[in-house]
Amino acid sequence: MIVPPWALTVSYWLHMLATVAWLGGLAAVSLILIPALDKLADPQARLDILHRAQKRLDPLGWFSLLLLTGTGLVQMSASPAYDGFLSITNRWALAILLKHIVFLGMMGVSVFITWKAMPDLERAILRQSLGKAAQDIPQLMRRNVALIRLNLFLGAIVLIFTALARVSI
Numbered sequence: 001m002i003v004p005p006w007a008l009t010v011s012y013w014l015h016m017l018a019t020v021a022w023l024g025g026l027a028a029v030s031l032i033l034i035p036a037l038d039k040l041a042d043p044q045a046r047l048d049i050l051h052r053a054q055k056r057l058d059p060l061g062w063f064s065l066l067l068l069t070g071t072g073l074v075q076m077s078a079s080p081a082y083d084g085f086l087s088i089t090n091r092w093a094l095a096i097l098l099k100h101i102v103f104l105g106m107m108g109v110s111v112f113i114t115w116k117a118m119p120d121l122e123r124a125i126l127r128q129s130l131g132k133a134a135q136d137i138p139q140l141m142r143r144n145v146a147l148i149r150l151n152l153f154l155g156a157i158v159l160i161f162t163a164l165a166r167v168s169i
Helices: 005-038 043-078 091-129 137-167
Strands: none
Touching: 005 043, 005 137, 043 091, 043 137, 091 137
């Protein structure tokens, strides 16, 4: 596919912007917010702040995923090393395949956080606020934190495969 240079430039820019937004958000929560929250004495305050941060970052994360998918497809199809869908004929193609497998893993973790882990936590918070028996909120918080950190780790792996692909062209 022939992509005009201006379109490829915009695609690279949007791809990098989406990467910074998504991984930057994960890094900020994992490396700055969560350790700072651990210093708070009030567990309810920790829960509330992390919950609010996740609710704010969630739409940005999904928008970033959409941008990464679209711009990544444009860039891949414009690469001289691209030989076709699932054609693993060179080191670049192998690195891109591995990158996409890990990226799909990140999407899976994000799906779980958005449609299972966060709703479980929200229900537990609501039940607790109504004075009803709730799931173990600290356990649900630990699960959310672990999933956020897992996604950050997977994001670092995606960047490694991206670097391997870049040097393989």
